[in-house]
Structures are given as structure tokens and as C-alpha cells.
Amino acid sequence: MPEKEVFGIVLFHSVSSAFRLERHLKSKNIPLKLMPVPRHLDSDCGTSLRFFWKDSDAVREGIKIVGIEVKEILKL
Amino acid sequence: MKFIYLDNSATSWPKPPEVIRAVKAFMEYPGASPSRGSHRMSVEAGRMAYECREEMADFFGLKDPLRVVFTLNATESINTALFGILNPGDHVVTTSLEHNAVMRPLNFLRDKRSVEYTVVRSSEKGEIDPDDFRKAVKKNTKMFAVNHCSNVIGSLAPVKEIGEISRERGVLFLVDSAQSAGEFRIDMRDMKIDLLAVTGHKLLYGPMGIGALLLSDRVKEKEIRPLKRGGTGSFSAEECQPSFFPDRLESGTMNAVGVAGLLAGLRWIKKTGLEEILKEARKKFSRFTESLEGMPGLKIYRSFSPQKQSGTFSVTVEGVSVSDAGYVLDENYGIQVRVGLHCSPSCHRTIGTYPEGTIRFAPGYFTGEDQIDYAVKAIKEIAGKCKNA
Numbered sequence: 001m002p003e004k005e006v007f008g009i010v011l012f013h014s015v016s017s018a019f020r021l022e023r024h025l026k027s028k029n030i031p032l033k034l035m036p037v038p039r040h041l042d043s044d045c046g047t048s049l050r051f052f053w054k055d056s057d058a059v060r061e062g063i064k065i066v067g068i069e070v071k072e073i074l075k076l
Numbered sequence: 077m078k079f080i081y082l083d084n085s086a087t088s089w090p091k092p093p094e095v096i097r098a099v100k101a102f103m104e105y106p107g108a109s110p111s112r113g114s115h116r117m118s119v120e121a122g123r124m125a126y127e128c129r130e131e132m133a134d135f136f137g138l139k140d141p142l143r144v145v146f147t148l149n150a151t152e153s154i155n156t157a158l159f160g161i162l163n164p165g166d167h168v169v170t171t172s173l174e175h176n177a178v179m180r181p182l183n184f185l186r187d188k189r190s191v192e193y194t195v196v197r198s199s200e201k202g203e204i205d206p207d208d209f210r211k212a213v214k215k216n217t218k219m220f221a222v223n224h225c226s227n228v229i230g231s232l233a234p235v236k237e238i239g240e241i242s243r244e245r246g247v248l249f250l251v252d253s254a255q256s257a258g259e260f261r262i263d264m265r266d267m268k269i270d271l272l273a274v275t276g277h278k279l280l281y282g283p284m285g286i287g288a289l290l291l292s293d294r295v296k297e298k299e300i301r302p303l304k305r306g307g308t309g310s311f312s313a314e315e316c317q318p319s320f321f322p323d324r325l326e327s328g329t330m331n332a333v334g335v336a337g338l339l340a341g342l343r344w345i346k347k348t349g350l351e352e353i354l355k356e357a358r359k360k361f362s363r364f365t366e367s368l369e370g371m372p373g374l375k376i377y378r379s380f381s382p383q384k385q386s387g388t389f390s391v392t393v394e395g396v397s398v399s400d401a402g403y404v405l406d407e408n409y410g411i412q413v414r415v416g417l418h419c420s421p422s423c424h425r426t427i428g429t430y431p432e433g434t435i436r437f438a439p440g441y442f443t444g445e446d447q448i449d450y451a452v453k454a455i456k457e458i459a460g461k462c463k464n465a
Contacts, residue, residue, distance in 0.1 A: 014310050014323045015111035016142050019126030036114035046310050047114045047122070067140065069320070 011071040084440035098340035111309035137263035150254040153273035153289035160300040201380035202231020225256035230388035231379035239268030282341035286334025357387030390434035
């Protein structure tokens with residue numbers, strides 16, 4: 001049986017930061033999706049970025065490179 | 077009748093076809109509110125707005141695209157900078173060539189908030205001695221506020237030199253780029269600009285109702301109060317304004333249609349090339365002024381140096397009121413110009429044309445040489461008729 005995909009999610013302060021990170025990660029060919037913030041994770045009505053947890057190091061590195069502050073990085 | 081638009085300093089016209097297409101395309105799709113939800117259309121709109129922040133940051137030499145704050149126009153950007161940062165007891169140094177977008181807020185702040193300011197005098201040809209800024213600095217000086225390019229005579233201020241002094245003296249540097257952005261290269265890092273007020277609808281060839289305030293790292297989030305507070309699409313559970321850029325200064329649904337047009341305008345400029353745009357502006361300025369030169373009774377108001385000159389300049393004709401000239405140019409010749417004080421009484425006092433004002437000619441990238449020749453002929457005829465009357 002194939003292993004179940006594990007996702008991670010980045011929660012942002014600003015939606016603009018989400019677009020900034022998305023642009024950077026896309027340029028590195030890291031698969032991702034912008035999606036609504038799951039209500040059980042945050043009461044914010046903003047946008048979050050979902051990624052494959054196996055890419056979490058690259059995502060953390062990307063956050064550092066683009067110089068944004070994020071609320072949280074969570075494993076789903 | 078021919079129809080000739082020579083009022084590009086008020087707003088550029090016509091716009092590049094790419095800009096018109098981008099505005100229409102955005103309204104058709106995605107057309108949703110950027111950053112107000114995570115459905116596909118909102119995300120696409122938000123992505124477009126973010127791309128515009130990146131293009132703006134790149135164009136103006138700003139490292140962080142999240143420090144590009146969208147506003148309505150340069151006036152709103154300047155108001156955000158002045159009202160957001162200045163506190164009672166602060167001092168500002170500005171020039172005698174400022175537009176009312178700077179002077180009116182400054183006078184209000186002086187009268188109602190105990191902010192003081194000093195005006196550095198320019199020569200009547202727009203020469204400003206940067207050292208006068210150094211001399212004007214006091215213990216409580218918080219900001220330099222400088223118009224990069226005069227909307228009346230097209231002269232350029234020595235922004236880079238003033239920027240150096242602002243760093244040396246620990247002062248924030250606000251630049252009004254309404255008449256320069258899109259024609260002259262502006263690099264915030266190189267020129268040491270901390271607050272760049274930009275309008276989209278003039279030389280960036282975007283639509284009206286979109287501008288930006290670009291903030292250097294020296295402007296800390298908590299040091300600038302927003303002009304407006306409200307929904308930002310972020311921190312919805314919080315009933316206080318977010319502390320981070322751009323959300324802190326961007327409340328309410330943005331003019332995303334305008335942003336789409338601005339983005340197309342920026343890309344059009346990049347494609348055309350700033351050097352090419354400036355070369356064209358100078359070529360038209362030279363053709364215009366050389367044809368008018370020596371005309372009896374005509375006085376040209378322009379910069380002290382051709383290297384410090386935009387495409388815009390002013391004239392007066394002895395014995396002809398500027399309002400009559402404006403009326404006849406439109407009515408009899410189809411020529412659109414702005415006459416009077418151009419919302420810059422301080423500048424007109426400096427060049428000696430207050431309170432009557434001037435006739436301002438502002439050709440744009442799309443102005444043809446035949447249109448300039450036609451305008452020269454019209455001015456000569458008007459002056460001749462008045463002389464003979």
C-alpha cells in the first residue's frame with residue numbers, strides 16, 4: 001500500500017507574504033497550493049500555503065530567503 | 077479640427093494599448109477582490125497585485141516588495157508619509173518648488189499639530205543648492221520632503237545629493253515622484269530615498285486612482301500611522317490595525333483594476349526603455365522650445381540645465397492672459413493645455429509668475445512632432461493677434 005502523503009501548511013500574517021513565498025517556491029519547482037486557512041488551525045480568514053511535508057526544509061529555507069515572517073508552519 | 081493633447085503632466089493620454097487591454101481583461105477575469113478570501117479568483121487577483129508590487133520594487137530599487145503600499149495617487153502617498161510619521165515638535169525641510177500635495181498637508185500640520193518647516197529656496201530656473209538642506213537641519217528635523225521634478229518648469233531637484241545629506245543627518249527622506257517616475261531612473265537605494273510617493277496615471281501610463289508609497293527599511297512599521305484603518309483581509313479576528321506592511325497602510329478593497337493597469341504600464345515602460353522615453357521627451361522639449369525661442373513677448377520657464385529637464389515647460393506671452401490663451405488654444409485649435417497656477421503657488425512665486433500663472437506645455441511619449449509644430453504655430457498666431465488687436 002502506498003505511503004499516505006503528508007502535508008504541511010504555512011500560516012501567514014499577510015496574504016502578500018503568501019504570494020511572495022509562493023512565487024519563490026514555484027521558481028524552485030516546489031509543488032504547493034494556496035488555500036483558505038483551515039478554521040481549526042486559525043480564526044483568520046486569510047490564505048495559507050499547503051506543501052508536501054517532505055519539502056519542509058526547502059519551504060523554511062524559502063521563508064528565510066524572501067525575508068518574511070510567518071505565523072506558523074504546521075504538519076497536517 | 078485637430079485634437080492635440082499637451083497636458084501629460086496632469087495625466088498621460090493616450091495610454092498604451094496594453095494598459096487598456098489589461099484593465100479590461102482584469103474586469104472580465106479574475107475581477108475578484110484581491111486578498112479577500114482564498115477562492116481561485118481572489119487568489120489570482122491577489123497574485124496579480126503581488127506581481128505589481130514586485131515590478132514596482134524592481135523598478136524603483138527597493139529590496140522588499142512588501143514595502144510597496146498601494147494608494148490612490150501621489151497625494152495620498154504624501155499625506156500618508158507626512159501625517160503618518162510627523163509628531164508635534166517635529167521639523168521638516170522642503171523646497172520652494174513643491175506642489176500643494178506637500179504644502180497643504182504641511183501647512184495644516186504647522187497650524188494644527190505644531191509641526192514646523194523650513195523652505196529651501198530654489199532659483200527661478202529650479203536650481204536648488206543641496207547644502208541648503210544641511211544648513212536647514214535642526215535638532216528636531218525629522219524629514220526632508222522634496223519634489224523630484226517640477227510640474228511647472230520641468231526642472232529636476234538634486235535628489236541624490238539631498239539623500240546623502242538626509243543619511244548623514246539621520247533624517248527621513250520623502251520624494252514626490254509624480255512628475256519624474258517613468259521618465260527618469262529612480263533608485264531608492266542609490267538616492268537614499270526612504271519614502272517614495274508615486275502616482276500611476278502620469279508617466280507610468282497607468283489609469284487614474286492608483287499610486288503607491290514605497291518605504292525603505294529605515295521606516296519602521298510602528299513609526300508610521302495609517303491614514304485609514306479597516307479591513308485588510310488579514311488578522312480578521314483582531315479589531316486593531318495590523319502592524320506589518322503592506323496591510324498596515326492598505327485598508328479597504330484596493331483599486332485592483334488600477335493595479336492591473338499600473339502593472340501593464342510598468343511593463344510597457346520596461347519594454348520601451350526609460351532611456352528611450354527620456355530621449356523622446358528631451359527631443360520634443362527641444363523642438364518645442366527652439367521653435368518658440370526669440371518670439372517677441374514670449375518667455376519660457378524651464379530648468380537651468382538641459383540635463384536637469386523633463387519634457388514639461390511653461391510660457392507666458394506679453395499682453396495675453398493665460399486663461400484667454402488656454403481658451404483659444406482649445407476652442408480654435410483643439411490644443412489641450414493647463415494654464416494658471418498648476419496647484420503650485422509656491423513654485424509660481426519662485427519663478428515670478430504668481431498670481432497670473434503660466435501656459436504649461438506637457439507633451440508625452442505619443443505626442444507627434446507635427447503636433448508640436450502645430451502648437452507652436454497656434455501660439456505664434458495668438459500672440460500676433462493680441463499684438464495687433
